[in-house]
Amino acid sequence: MEKYINEKDIKVIYVQAASFPMGVGDAFQKLHSLAADAATRTHYGISHMNERGEIVYKAAVEESFPGEAEQLGCETLIIRKGTYASEMLVDWKKDESVIGRTFQELLQHPDLDKKGYCLEIYTSGKDVLCLVPLTVA
Numbered sequence: 001m002e003k004y005i006n007e008k009d010i011k012v013i014y015v016q017a018a019s020f021p022m023g024v025g026d027a028f029q030k031l032h033s034l035a036a037d038a039a040t041r042t043h044y045g046i047s048h049m050n051e052r053g054e055i056v057y058k059a060a061v062e063e064s065f066p067g068e069a070e071q072l073g074c075e076t077l078i079i080r081k082g083t084y085a086s087e088m089l090v091d092w093k094k095d096e097s098v099i100g101r102t103f104q105e106l107l108q109h110p111d112l113d114k115k116g117y118c119l120e121i122y123t124s125g126k127d128v129l130c131l132v133p134l135t136v137a
């Protein structure tokens with residue numbers, strides 16, 4: 001587990017998955033169909049637990065120009081700047097369940113921001129950086 005510093009707020013546009021985990025792939029496909037250049041942008045997965053104990057997952061890419069979300073009929077959110085606990089997963093598609101196991105470990109961090117979220121940053125076609133926000137720098 002490493003500390004990761006996100007230097008700036010990142011405004012993203014997203015499509016919410018209809019279900020988790022089954023709807024995640026469809027959410028990314030819908031995002032690609034709406035934003036023609038989505039394949040060239042960094043992909044994010046943002047998830048949290050709702051009040052019913054269900055995981056809500058959002059497939060996202062950084063907004064490329066002001067008003068893009070409105071133009072595409074998408075919603076936006078801000079990935080907050082700050083300190084995160086992180087773990088890089090190399091070649092994660094060999095065992096997709098490694099993402100869930102990694103977040104279970106990250107969520108045990110003593111400085112976890114309990115109002116935060118789980119964040120995936122897809123750094124390449126094979127690798128993903130898993131992060132959770134912390135309450136201390």
